[in-house]
Amino acid sequence: MSGISSQQLRAIASEFGTPAYVYDAALIRARFRALADACGDDPHALHYAIKANATLAIVRLMRECGARADANSGGEIEVALCAGFAPAEIVFTGVGKSAAELRRAVSLGVKAINAESPGEVERIAAIARDLGTVARVAIRINPDVDAESHPHISTGLSTNKFGMSIDAARAMARDIGRHPSLHIVGLHVHIGSQITKTAPLARAAETLSGLALSLMADGVPLEHLDVGGGLGIAYQPGQVVVSPEEYAAAILPAVRRTGLTLLLEPGRWIVGPAGLLLTSVVDLKAQPVDPVSNETRWFVIADAGMTDLLRPALYGAWHEIAAVSPRPGADILCDVVGPVCETTDTLGSGRRLPPVDVGDLLVVRDAGAYGSVMASNYNRRPIAAEVLVDDGAWRLIRRRQTVEELLQWDV
Numbered sequence: 001m002s003g004i005s006s007q008q009l010r011a012i013a014s015e016f017g018t019p020a021y022v023y024d025a026a027l028i029r030a031r032f033r034a035l036a037d038a039c040g041d042d043p044h045a046l047h048y049a050i051k052a053n054a055t056l057a058i059v060r061l062m063r064e065c066g067a068r069a070d071a072n073s074g075g076e077i078e079v080a081l082c083a084g085f086a087p088a089e090i091v092f093t094g095v096g097k098s099a100a101e102l103r104r105a106v107s108l109g110v111k112a113i114n115a116e117s118p119g120e121v122e123r124i125a126a127i128a129r130d131l132g133t134v135a136r137v138a139i140r141i142n143p144d145v146d147a148e149s150h151p152h153i154s155t156g157l158s159t160n161k162f163g164m165s166i167d168a169a170r171a172m173a174r175d176i177g178r179h180p181s182l183h184i185v186g187l188h189v190h191i192g193s194q195i196t197k198t199a200p201l202a203r204a205a206e207t208l209s210g211l212a213l214s215l216m217a218d219g220v221p222l223e224h225l226d227v228g229g230g231l232g233i234a235y236q237p238g239q240v241v242v243s244p245e246e247y248a249a250a251i252l253p254a255v256r257r258t259g260l261t262l263l264l265e266p267g268r269w270i271v272g273p274a275g276l277l278l279t280s281v282v283d284l285k286a287q288p289v290d291p292v293s294n295e296t297r298w299f300v301i302a303d304a305g306m307t308d309l310l311r312p313a314l315y316g317a318w319h320e321i322a323a324v325s326p327r328p329g330a331d332i333l334c335d336v337v338g339p340v341c342e343t344t345d346t347l348g349s350g351r352r353l354p355p356v357d358v359g360d361l362l363v364v365r366d367a368g369a370y371g372s373v374m375a376s377n378y379n380r381r382p383i384a385a386e387v388l389v390d391d392g393a394w395r396l397i398r399r400r401q402t403v404e405e406l407l408q409w410d411v
């Protein structure tokens with residue numbers, strides 16, 4: 001949990017307004033280190049999944065920590081470059097890469113383009129031929145493994161749109177050898193996100209390693225095995241998750257058998273718990289008396305909603321909500337909702353909070369990953385400010401959008 005104090009949060013709210021994302025730099029550094037340390041002396045590289053939080057200052061912080069980058073779009077490649085990553089430190093993943101994105105990645109000479117289909121491999125080969133270069137390609141396999149996470153963020157089943165079957169990948173790997181403009185450098189897998197069990201992660205790593213061993217026996221030269229991201233965090237108090245050590249123990253044995261370098265693409269685990277969404281209460285409204293507890297249930301209406309943090313509305317995700325300066329008195333039963341014109345615009349339902357009043361500050365915790373990156377301008381709502389707290393001080397790292405700025409896009 002972030003170590004940002006209530007006093008700091010009050011000062012940040014009065015300086016920059018709400019809603020605002022607030023991140024704890026020290027916690028981001030500590031979590032990166034914990035994950036890196038868990039990999040020990042085995043050759044490895046942590047490619048931070050930019051999609052989890054693409055705010056430039058956060059991506060720069062990850063680079064300062066010693067991370068490399070995992071980009072999932074042309075936009076994320078540009079963010080990585082802007083944050084100071086060299087092309088050779090960037091892996092590029094993503095279903096449905098456009099011709100322009102592939103051309104950019106090939107011309108930059110990124111460390112690996114994780115190819116998702118036989119057709120994409122052909123397109124990369126053609127672009128590299130055209131540019132007179134050799135593209136570094138890894139094959140993303142679909143291991144048909146159930147990550148046992150939320151179905152919306154599980155990606156490793158054969159019915160999911162991601163990667164290639166083992167048979168297709170085997171054929172493809174041999175084929176790549178025949179393309180003078182392609183160099184196969186690795187195999188890739190990513191079975192999903194917010195994974196809280198080791199078994200699916202171990203199974204995916206085993207599948208990857210088995211394929212690598214058989215390809216290497218056939219003379220296909222490989223450099224790395226990229227097992228993707230996916231390590232889950234505890235959103236609910238007491239929720240059982242996988243520790244970095246358990247994670248490493250689940251995947252390292254399979255990778256070791258190949259002698260190849262391990263690549264990881266962690267996102268959520270590093271930045272998720274290090275960010276919170278700071279919001280103000282804008283209204284309170286009584287609901288009918290709760291039939292179970294026989295008490296008045298309230299709507300606590302916040303100035304942050306699904307346009308700021310989409311996860312509860314999109315996945316039914318649970319984020320802890322707390323008052324910044326709890327008032328004395330008996331708890332209330334409430335639904336914390338946003339201002340957007342949708343009933344799904346609920347940050348948390350059936351919560352217990354200390355008595356609250358209009359103007360009070362609330363925090364929505366564990367919002368550092370897949371928070372600001374999934375914000376939208378629905379209802380013409382400007383995107384929130386972002387603040388980084390470091391060593392007792394804080395600074396604005398993304399300014400709040402204004403409605404005037406939004407209107408400038410209309411022609």
Ligand code: LLP
Pocket residue numbers: 049051052070093094153190192193194228229230231265266267268269311369370
């Ligand atoms: N690598 C690839 C290829 C990915 O697709 C992802 C996440 C990651 C790495 C990073 O995964 P992580 O370590 O963060 O779990 N919006 C959803 C999460 C979507 C994840 C998409 N891919 C959410 O809010 O839960």
